[in-house]
Amino acid sequence: MAGYGDHAADIYNLDVRPDDIWVVAFSRSGTTWLQELLWLLENNLDYDGAAKTPLTKRYAFIEYPTMSSEVKKGPPTAGNSSGATVDDFRNFHTLQSPRFVKTHLPLSLLPPKLLDTAKVFYIARDPRDVAVSFHFMHKLFRYFDEDVQFTEFWELFKKDLLLHMPLFPHIEEAWTKRDHPNMTFLFYEEMQKDLCSVIDKVSKALGKEYTNEQKKKLAEHLNFENMKKSSTLKYGKEDKDTEIKFMRKGLSGNWVKYFNTDELKREAEEYMETHLSKTDLTFPDLA
Template sequence: MAEKNFPYEIKNVTEEEDELAKKFYKGYIRPFIRVGPHGYFWMAGYGDHAAEIYNLDVRPDDIWVVAFSRSGTTWLQEMLWLLENNLDYDGAAKVPLTKRYAFIEYPTMASEVRPEGPPPAGKSTGATVDDYRNLHTLPAPRFVKTHLPLSLLPAKLLDTAKVFYIARDPRDVAVSFHFMHKLFRYFDEDVQFTDFWELFKKDLLLHMPIFPHIEEAWNKRNHPNMTFLFYEEMQKDLCGVIDKVAKALGKDYTSEQKSKLAEHLNFDNMKKSTALKYGKEDKDSEIKFMRKGVSGNWVKYFNTDELKREAEEYMESHLNKTDLKFPDLSS
């Protein structure tokens, strides 16, 4: 099959933006880039391979999890894998999620001060074992994870495979994303949340801007191959989401089986699983992969009147332009 040209413009961020981003992102030499009409912010390495990822072959039995980072991706991945694999808890415990899912764009985010090259066969590079370079070699059914927005993924993805998207209140994402940047050593540990929030507002963080990312999927929510979920929805009615996902997969389980799965997916239980741990963690710090697992916790970090006002204005300025609404857990 002939490879399609990558359909979007890729350009460097401004010199001022690059200088600001490099105050925080460590180990990057080339200018950061913006991609497409929404100006998605990425490392230069993504630009090198954007066409390869856009031209990945998609199979009808693929299962893709698409989400902005820190939106409940791991939670959804575990649910999907178990529902599709006849609730094989032993298999889930033995095989890390980094092996069960191919994180396709992960190598494009690597620090440029480290030598580039393919990972040793079957060895994890940290967040994944498999990626866009060897996706075509994986046996069916393939489980794929990505933080890329739909527009940057293969054009026929949604018409070919099942896609599951999970969204989360951007204020909670901002807090969790802040700690993730420290966990994976993108940022130094002494970077304050106020500095991170300034970058968030300016879309000078990996994957940003967040609202177009979510809205691309939201606008496709009625496609027969799209299952659009909210993190808050999973917190409020996990059993209901399990039913929804099982139906999308064409799976049928008893109430007892689904209750057991809901218990397995309880945040405290998932936090104990060695198959779901990534990065170096400090048990006495918030710098950990499975951190809080709650919604609305953003208020503790937007802890001045000015920050709270900025957060509310940020949400209102974007939500006023769309019919997207995040679930209210208080009702």
């Protein structure tokens, strides 16, 4: 990432507090969904607070300034959002506890004492669905022109030639830490198939207890179609008539519509087999 090298040490050496809550994920893997779930569970289901405050203010996106070619000098002005975040690594030490953190960096580039100090929630998603969503994200944020086809994008994706890549090592690092007491490893497909069980799992990790009725209401709030309507959960200039949206479809297995030739299907299968053969990681079957 442009600018990251100059600030890698700043991020790696960030001070971590025991009551921090970190959301770690590769881009387009369900980060926003998990952020909203976590924030509400930790804040006693404060729906009014969530509705009044954008997610970009509730969470510090720590590496965000390093993703642009020019990093502004000095800490950001309080309450002055850059669009994707209000707070980042530059003013992270000034934020009041408990701090909520979002990052797309892999664990190896984050503070080494992170897992031993704070709670970490990682979410992984089938890489084929990530590739499709990532394709539209690159158009949404004008990284690519709108006429770039998925086949062109896929060529770059499978060769790890895009922002945030490589994907599999990112997931595998977290997977190897899944049994750490401060790590909660989740799958996007899990959330889609049985959101209530994920709510239970995350509640337990946070030390929170809620009634069945409260959890049912939360699951309804987290329904993808309901979340799409919230202006506090998205950013970027959207095109209502296309799939170029921050919150697009939220479907698992939708990748089959884009890997729509025998060659693309074969390449996707080979891509998955090559990487999964190196690990005991498997993605949930939604059938």
